[in-house]
Amino acid sequence: MGCIVCKTAVRDDRERSGVSEDRHVKAEERPSDATTAAAVNGSGVRKEGVRRQRKKTHRHRTGDVSPPERRKFKSNPNPALRTQQGWPSWLSAVAGEAIEGWTPRRADTFEKLDKIGQGTYSNVYKARDLISGKIVALKKVRFDNLETESVKFMAREILVLRRVEHPNVVKFEGLVTSRMSCSLYLVFEYMEHDLAGLAACPGIKFTEPQVKCYMKQLLSGLEHCHNQGVLHRDIKGSNLLLDNEGILKLADFGLAAFYDPAHRQPMTSRVVTLWYRPPELLLGATYYGVGVDLWSAGCILAELLAGKPIMPGRTEVEQLHKIFKLCGSPSEEYWKKSKLPHATIFKPQQPYGRCLVETFKDFPPSALSLIETLLSIDPDERGSATAALNSDFFTTEPYACEPSSLPKYPPTKEMDMKLQDEAARRQRGLNGKANAAGGAKRVRVHDRGGRAVPAPEANAELQVNLDRRRLVAQANAKSKSEKFPPPHQDGAVGYPLDSSHNGPASFVAHDTSFASSVFDPKATGVPFSGLLRKPAVRFGRKTKEPQVAPSGMFVRAFRPSIGLSMDLRNKGKEQVSEVFGGGK
Numbered sequence: 001m002g003c004i005v006c007k008t009a010v011r012d013d014r015e016r017s018g019v020s021e022d023r024h025v026k027a028e029e030r031p032s033d034a035t036t037a038a039a040v041n042g043s044g045v046r047k048e049g050v051r052r053q054r055k056k057t058h059r060h061r062t063g064d065v066s067p068p069e070r071r072k073f074k075s076n077p078n079p080a081l082r083t084q085q086g087w088p089s090w091l092s093a094v095a096g097e098a099i100e101g102w103t104p105r106r107a108d109t110f111e112k113l114d115k116i117g118q119g120t121y122s123n124v125y126k127a128r129d130l131i132s133g134k135i136v137a138l139k140k141v142r143f144d145n146l147e148t149e150s151v152k153f154m155a156r157e158i159l160v161l162r163r164v165e166h167p168n169v170v171k172f173e174g175l176v177t178s179r180m181s182c183s184l185y186l187v188f189e190y191m192e193h194d195l196a197g198l199a200a201c202p203g204i205k206f207t208e209p210q211v212k213c214y215m216k217q218l219l220s221g222l223e224h225c226h227n228q229g230v231l232h233r234d235i236k237g238s239n240l241l242l243d244n245e246g247i248l249k250l251a252d253f254g255l256a257a258f259y260d261p262a263h264r265q266p267m268t269s270r271v272v273t274l275w276y277r278p279p280e281l282l283l284g285a286t287y288y289g290v291g292v293d294l295w296s297a298g299c300i301l302a303e304l305l306a307g308k309p310i311m312p313g314r315t316e317v318e319q320l321h322k323i324f325k326l327c328g329s330p331s332e333e334y335w336k337k338s339k340l341p342h343a344t345i346f347k348p349q350q351p352y353g354r355c356l357v358e359t360f361k362d363f364p365p366s367a368l369s370l371i372e373t374l375l376s377i378d379p380d381e382r383g384s385a386t387a388a389l390n391s392d393f394f395t396t397e398p399y400a401c402e403p404s405s406l407p408k409y410p411p412t413k414e415m416d417m418k419l420q421d422e423a424a425r426r427q428r429g430l431n432g433k434a435n436a437a438g439g440a441k442r443v444r445v446h447d448r449g450g451r452a453v454p455a456p457e458a459n460a461e462l463q464v465n466l467d468r469r470r471l472v473a474q475a476n477a478k479s480k481s482e483k484f485p486p487p488h489q490d491g492a493v494g495y496p497l498d499s500s501h502n503g504p505a506s507f508v509a510h511d512t513s514f515a516s517s518v519f520d521p522k523a524t525g526v527p528f529s530g531l532l533r534k535p536a537v538r539f540g541r542k543t544k545e546p547q548v549a550p551s552g553m554f555v556r557a558f559r560p561s562i563g564l565s566m567d568l569r570n571k572g573k574e575q576v577s578e579v580f581g582g583g584k
């Protein structure tokens with residue numbers, strides 16, 4: 001896969017160049033002795049569990065791994081050998097299969113240049129490879145005290161990245177470990193833009209051939225992933241990276257999962273960023289497939305043409321309601337066939353009609369027809385990425401433009417937009433003070449935007465995550481646990497799914513504007529800042545006061561989400577069914 005994992009020669013190079021590792025490893029990255037000791041001991045006692053886990057994961061994958069690949073990623077039975085290959089024991093003990101056959105690059109062979117992105121559980125840096133001179137992106141993955149679950153999820157990301165290699169998938173080039181640090185860096189080719197950042201640039205409005213060009217690349221990347229038995233499960237603008245040649249690549253496989261349509265396994269429904277999350281996941285589906293990514297792709301297509309997000313929900317309830325209002329509520333047949341866990345809770349008393357055609361009447365007909373397909377309520381009707389690529393949208397004029405003919409943009413990242421937001425806020429603060437001092441009336445400036453609710457935050461109400469967070473907080477560690485769907489909920493890492501943890505969606509209801517039309521940002525109260533941006537979101541206020549639910553119904557709000565889930569599960573069905581009192 002053209003990786004740049006370091007060979008022994010690299011270490012020799014470093015020694016020859018006399019570059020000291022300490023120059024590149026910050027003091028705060030160094031674990032305390034206690035942490036190191038815990039990691040070493042922990043890896044020892046965990047071995048049996050890890051072996052069992054690897055077996056399960058392997059069983060899960062065997063259906064869709066071709067024989068050569070199976071050989072390539074075969075687990076190394078000799079942990080001592082792995083350690084000799086330069087991997088820290090905490091990593092090789094838990095993620096042996098993911099790093100099999102590779103040798104790590106050392107941190108001191110890269111020079112960090114700039115922080116370019118921040119994710120839920122990672123920081124991303126622009127860096128120079130001191131050996132090749134190439135500019136790369138280093139994704140530094142933090143671990144909660146080397147918690148086994150976190151390392152396993154990172155291992156899954158690596159396994160997925162090793163499986164997918166395509167011009168429209170970001171190129172994974174290797175791994176970097178540091179002698180002193182418990183973190184790990186994933187090395188990627190550097191991409192100058194992401195679609196969310198680009199779209200947020202004032203004045204950028206994509207033409208139809210440009211939209212086709214982006215969508216063609218997005219669907220080609222997805223087609224490849226799906227053919228490789230990989231679901232991305234977090235398609236959104238900030239995970240669609242673009243280089244200066246106009247090439248779009250899928251990135252962030254942190255929530256991706258292996259799947260095999262012939263041997264279906266239950267997976268967590270707590271994936272995909274809220275605005276792009278399909279109805280079946282909001283309804284608690286644990287058996288699903290390529291349709292989840294196709295729904296997100298449909299949302300992106302409509303967003304690119306509309307110039308703003310089409311369903312910017314702030315809670316899962318609101319999201320589902322927006323979906324029903326635009327795409328119609330599921331048919332009786334679908335409710336019966338799908339047997340979705342939350343069907344009784346969310347089924348509206350009166351069905352909602354579908355109004356995609358009316359809402360998007362200005363869209364080109366071939367685009368509308370593809371959106372109709374991709375935004376089908378029944379995932380089986382969304383087709384496949386291949387079918388979408390063969391649709392009229394791509395085969396009728398005006399055709400997709402060539403990527404190289406796309407305009408050259410200045411570097412834009414969602415991160416840049418966030419920095420600009422912060423600067424603007426600071427400036428407003430200063431202005432506010434100056435105005436207050438001068439007695440002048442303060443001019444209100446809208447925020448440029450915040451964040452769509454990412455899947456990890458949607459996980460927050462799960463008891464297992466709250467428990468874990470509590471533990472992490474007690475240990476005074478950085479928390480990223482919400483990024484990882486709890487393994488017992490995710491068949492993709494080989495654990496059985498325990499339905500007792502499958503609470504319904506969050507009902508933290510601080511939205512009083514549910515009846516707003518799909519395209520009225522003022523009415524929804526979401527501060528729009530443009531295409532593919534994330535809205536400001538506030539989570540679970542700590543109150544037990546009754547709050548007005550989206551449709552005007554009263555739903556009790558509880559301490560951050562979990563209490564609410566439990567309560568609704570036990571006795572709140574009547575309340576919830578009223579949230580969807582009827583279609584309009």
Ligand SMILES: Nc1ncnc2c1ncn2[C@@H]1O[C@H](COP(=O)(O)OP(=O)(O)OP(=O)(O)O)[C@@H](O)[C@H]1O
Pocket residue numbers: 116117118119120121122123124137139170188189190191192194234238239241251252253254413414415454
């Ligand atoms: N190869 C790359 N080149 C340039 N920038 C990148 C690259 N990979 C990631 N980034 C930037 O870093 C950001 C965060 O990366 P990524 O999405 O992989 O992290 P994450 O922790 O999984 O994020 P999230 O929690 O938002 O899903 C991206 O939105 C992007 O702007």
